[in-house]
Amino acid sequence: DTGVSQDPRHKITKRGQNVTFRCDPISEHNRLYWYRQTLGQGPEFLTYFQNEAQLEKSRLLSDRFSAERPKGSFSTLEIQRTEQGDSAMYLCASSGTSGYSYNEQFFGPGTRLTVL
Amino acid sequence: TQLLEQSPQFLSIQEGENLTVYCNSSSVFSSLQWYRQEPGEGPVLLVTVVTGGEVKKLKRLTFQFGDARKDSSLHITAAQPGDTGLYLCAVDQTGANNLFFGTGTRLTVIP
Numbered sequence: 001d002t003g004v005s006q007d008p009r010h011k012i013t014k015r016g017q018n019v020t021f022r023c024d025p026i027s028e029h030n031r032l033y034w035y036r037q038t039l040g041q042g043p044e045f046l047t048y049f050q051n052e053a054q055l056e057k058s059r060l061l062s063d064r065f066s067a068e069r070p071k072g073s074f075s076t077l078e079i080q081r082t083e084q085g086d087s088a089m090y091l092c093a094s095s096g097t098s099g100y101s102y103n104e105q106f107f108g109p110g111t112r113l114t115v116l
Numbered sequence: 117t118q119l120l121e122q123s124p125q126f127l128s129i130q131e132g133e134n135l136t137v138y139c140n141s142s143s144v145f146s147s148l149q150w151y152r153q154e155p156g157e158g159p160v161l162l163v164t165v166v167t168g169g170e171v172k173k174l175k176r177l178t179f180q181f182g183d184a185r186k187d188s189s190l191h192i193t194a195a196q197p198g199d200t201g202l203y204l205c206a207v208d209q210t211g212a213n214n215l216f217f218g219t220g221t222r223l224t225v226i227p
Contacts, residue, residue, distance in 0.1 A: 004158070033214060042204050042217030043159065056214065091158050103208040104149065105215060107158030 002026060004108035006092050012114045013082055020078045021111045025094030032075050033105060034067055035091040036060065043091055049075060082115045089113075119143060120205055120218035128224040132194055137221040139205035140187040146208065148188050149215070150179055153202040195225045 005024045013019050025032050030051050035043035046065070048056040051072035061067075064082075069075040079086055089112050093105040121140045129135055139148070147166045151159035163172050165181035165188060172179045176199075178191040192199055202222050206215040 006158075035214075040219070042206070042220050043215075045214035045216070048214055058214075093158075103147075103215060104161055104164055106161065107151075109156075110158045112156070 004092055004094055004106055006090075006108040006111050008111055009109060010112045010114075012116065014116050015082060015084060017082055018078065018080045019082060019113065020076055021090055021092075021113075023075045023077070023092030023108060025074070025092070026096075026106055029094035029096045029106075030072065031095045032069055033093045033095075034075070034077050035093065037089040037091055037110070038087075046077075079113075082113075084115045087113055087115045119216055120207065122203075122205060122218040122221050124221060125219070126222050126224075128226065129195055131196060131225055131227050134191065134193050135195055135223070136189055136191045137203055137223070138187065138189050139218055141207075142186065144185050146185070148181060148185075149206045149208075150188070150190055151204045151206060151217075153204060153220075154200075159202075159204055192223075195223075197225045197227050199223060200225050 007022045011019055032049045034046040036046055037043045045058050046061050047067050049069040052069050064080045067077045089110045091107055091110045093107045095105045123138050147164055149164045150162045152162055153159040163179045165179055168183045168185045170181045176193045180189050202220045204217050204220045206217045
């Protein structure tokens, strides 16, 4: 399978715990995005990487959130001291630049986080 | 005010019926994308429209970009239960590297 993959698919944690999610983008894509989606809403942008550089962060990304993309391949999103309001689907997407005219992003299946 | 307003928010129809959903804005966009998302999965790109007035067809789905590139519609002919899902429109805001999504239309096609 050559699509975007995310791990784990589901995560249940207690308030105050730290969680980390992983995203593996499509191999030839140099752009990687993280979004958050709450019930009844469309995805909301969190952060963007071009290769290993984190170039943009949303105001939604509080200081409890950190994302990395070492070596410009897979990415991790960590949430420290989770709160119940962090419960959401966390989506990863990737896109390429070479030969692409538009920002067509390809999404992974998401990680559903539930904070108890 | 939402940058992208999608309507209707919910739609439930019988198999075989036709339907149209809308994505509207007061802003002009260089391109607009439609995605379908099934429960528990990520959005899947259906189409990108670029030119004002452009019409694209994907089997029973017809996408149109407004002449002024401010709005778009998705028409489904002879809906099937497999069309059930959340239909999202998204735009690439000028100067930004992320997509901005509407709140979606949740479609249920009843067999």
